[in-house]
Amino acid sequence: MAVSQRSGKSSRRRQMEAAMTYPIDWLEERSGLVGGIRYFLFRKVPGDTNWMQTLGSATLTAFIVQAITGVILAMYYKPDPNSAYQSIQHITNDVTLGWLVRGMHKWGASLFIILMFFHMARVFLFGAYKYPRELNWIVGVILLATGMMEGFTGYLLPWDQTAYWATVVGINLNGTAPILGPFLAQFLRGGAEIGPDTLSRFYSMHMLLIPGGLIGLIGLHLYLVVRLGVTSPPWSKDAAGMEATTNGAGPATNGRTGLTRPAARGTWRRNGGDAE
Amino acid sequence: MMSLEERRAQFTKYKQDVKDRGKPFYPFAMFHDTIMSLVVVSIIIALACVWYFTSGEDPNTCGGKDSCLLGPRYAEPADPGTTNFVPRPDWYFYFLFYLLRIFKWPNSVILGTVGIPTILLIILIMMPFLDLRRERRVLRRPVAVVAAILTVLSMGVLTYKGATAKEALASEVKAAVPQWAQKQGFTNNKEAVAGANAFATSGCTACHTYLGTGGGNLGAPDLSAEGTKGKGVQGLQTYISDPSKFGNNVMPKFASLGDTTLHQIATFLDASKGPK
Numbered sequence: 001m002a003v004s005q006r007s008g009k010s011s012r013r014r015q016m017e018a019a020m021t022y023p024i025d026w027l028e029e030r031s032g033l034v035g036g037i038r039y040f041l042f043r044k045v046p047g048d049t050n051w052m053q054t055l056g057s058a059t060l061t062a063f064i065v066q067a068i069t070g071v072i073l074a075m076y077y078k079p080d081p082n083s084a085y086q087s088i089q090h091i092t093n094d095v096t097l098g099w100l101v102r103g104m105h106k107w108g109a110s111l112f113i114i115l116m117f118f119h120m121a122r123v124f125l126f127g128a129y130k131y132p133r134e135l136n137w138i139v140g141v142i143l144l145a146t147g148m149m150e151g152f153t154g155y156l157l158p159w160d161q162t163a164y165w166a167t168v169v170g171i172n173l174n175g176t177a178p179i180l181g182p183f184l185a186q187f188l189r190g191g192a193e194i195g196p197d198t199l200s201r202f203y204s205m206h207m208l209l210i211p212g213g214l215i216g217l218i219g220l221h222l223y224l225v226v227r228l229g230v231t232s233p234p235w236s237k238d239a240a241g242m243e244a245t246t247n248g249a250g251p252a253t254n255g256r257t258g259l260t261r262p263a264a265r266g267t268w269r270r271n272g273g274d275a276e
Numbered sequence: 277m278m279s280l281e282e283r284r285a286q287f288t289k290y291k292q293d294v295k296d297r298g299k300p301f302y303p304f305a306m307f308h309d310t311i312m313s314l315v316v317v318s319i320i321i322a323l324a325c326v327w328y329f330t331s332g333e334d335p336n337t338c339g340g341k342d343s344c345l346l347g348p349r350y351a352e353p354a355d356p357g358t359t360n361f362v363p364r365p366d367w368y369f370y371f372l373f374y375l376l377r378i379f380k381w382p383n384s385v386i387l388g389t390v391g392i393p394t395i396l397l398i399i400l401i402m403m404p405f406l407d408l409r410r411e412r413r414v415l416r417r418p419v420a421v422v423a424a425i426l427t428v429l430s431m432g433v434l435t436y437k438g439a440t441a442k443e444a445l446a447s448e449v450k451a452a453v454p455q456w457a458q459k460q461g462f463t464n465n466k467e468a469v470a471g472a473n474a475f476a477t478s479g480c481t482a483c484h485t486y487l488g489t490g491g492g493n494l495g496a497p498d499l500s501a502e503g504t505k506g507k508g509v510q511g512l513q514t515y516i517s518d519p520s521k522f523g524n525n526v527m528p529k530f531a532s533l534g535d536t537t538l539h540q541i542a543t544f545l546d547a548s549k550g551p552k
């Protein structure tokens with residue numbers, strides 16, 4: 001047991017500490033997870049990260065809200081054309097706080113998409129898709145497309161007029177794609193017509209296939225974020241990694257914009273007491 | 277553009293800088309992330325509450341009027357038979373939806389449904405490889421920034437247009453029927469008038485326009501002079517009951533309206549020779 005054996009403590013206290021850290025030590029010894037979490041929490045990020053860089057985790061929060069409310073909805077929802085609509089009515093009007101769960105899922109979906117766009121805009125603004133983060137940008141674009149597919153499949157589930165007709169047309173539009181289109185449309189419908197098979201198919205995609213993909217992609221995305229670190233705001237006067245080269249095309253030697261001060265090169269070393 | 281060595285050196289510098297003067301993720305960045313996440317969850321809950329408490333159990337609570345701030349709880353149950361419904365996707369597909377008004381059937385519709393979205397997606401994925409300069413500051417990336425602003429603007433305009441695209445409500449369309457009959461001169465043709473009413477209430481005007489009424493969505497042609505195309509009542513009836521047989525995979529099948537109604541609609545279209 002790796003508990004510190006500081007002197008001057010009563011043996012009773014030492015025993016208590018040992019008992020408390022025992023589960024943590026046990027877990028660490030067998031999995032290394034504690035060290036992993038510690039690395040994640042105490043890893044350094046650039047000192048000048050700002051509010052815009054919270055948009056990624058805000059997106060993650062919206063996704064988690066969707067996952068939790070989605071699981072609860074699935075306990076009451078019935079993916080069958082004869083009962084889907086009634087089950088939605090039941091959830092919204094009868095089940096205790098069902099309206100809140102459904103409302104959060106419905107509006108959370110839009111917020112999730114909006115936040116993804118905002119997060120993407122911030123990554124673009126920061127030029128954070130450049131070397132070595134190209135792959136993470138690509139993963140991000142796939143997340144965006146997958147997220148929108150999640151929205152498309154979820155839209156049908158209430159099985160009301162809006163849902164039904166938007167999906168009829170949506171699937172037909174997929175069908176106009178050359179070569180693959182007709183197969184895709186056939187696959188989405190699960191036959192020649194929209195019916196029970198379409199609904200259960202969309203349900204399965206919406207709650208298993210696509211979220212599974214999203215979780216995997218988000219995992220990869222976050223792994224890359226931790227591995228590569230997040231970018232400093234480009235206008236920061238002591239952005240991390242700013243002055244590596246003396247290449248003429250490199251960072252500013254021009255103080256006019258006020259976004260950068262050439263004099264600030266390396267000054268953090270002198271006045272950098274606040275960084276730690 | 278920088279050589280790979282320079283980029284690597286810059287990234288090594290980044291990592292060193294972060295190590296030297298970064299701050300630990302916990303508690304600094306995590307504090308901001310947590311606040312932002314709380315804001316996100318609060319917004320979702322607030323939206324759910326506003327949505328629920330301004331709407332009612334009856335799907336028509338918000339009918340026509342804007343008595344619900346965030347729309348009804350659900351629309352009428354899905355009914356493949358009566359299609360007096362405007363197919364309207366979720367808001368993040370509005371831009372696509374509106375693109376289809378710009379690209380008309382049949383030649384360029386593929387551009388709208390598949391072409392432009394695919395091109396956008398490819399450009400988005402390729403972004404880190406199209407923009408290889410190291411420069412990250414916004415003011416020094418004029419091309420990227422102008423392209424981004426143009427994209428955001430056009431997406432915004434298309435989304436706005438899609439959101440405000442006029443929906444032809446069945447009741448309004450029906451009110452126009454006597455006028456149609458007069459202009460087209462089929463007032464005395466009972467079958468055609470019945471057909472015009474069925475046409476007005478079966479959702480055809482969600483996509484088609486007729487004497488200025490209707491949506492003009494998804495590249496559907498104007499039908500004011502459909503009778504001049506020489507398809508004949510029988511030909512039109514077959515077409516409407518299953519347009520996919522004629523290579524039209526966008527328009528839904530209307531066979532479920534029943535032969536009587538289909539015949540009426542076909543008679544009405546056949547009597548539409550363009551305004552006198």
Ligand code: HEM
Pocket residue numbers: 052053054055056057059060063116117119120123126128129133136137138139140141143144147218221225229230231232
């Ligand atoms: C499910 C959706 C997404 C989640 C949960 C997510 C999450 C995150 C998080 C937590 C970060 C850390 C920095 C920050 O918060 O800004 C991040 C960074 C990043 N994200 Fe995302 N993201 C998502 C979608 C996207 C999309 C759509 C793109 C772009 C197309 C993208 C591209 C990036 C890139 C390139 C970084 C690195 C930024 C840097 O180094 O400063 N992500 N993401």
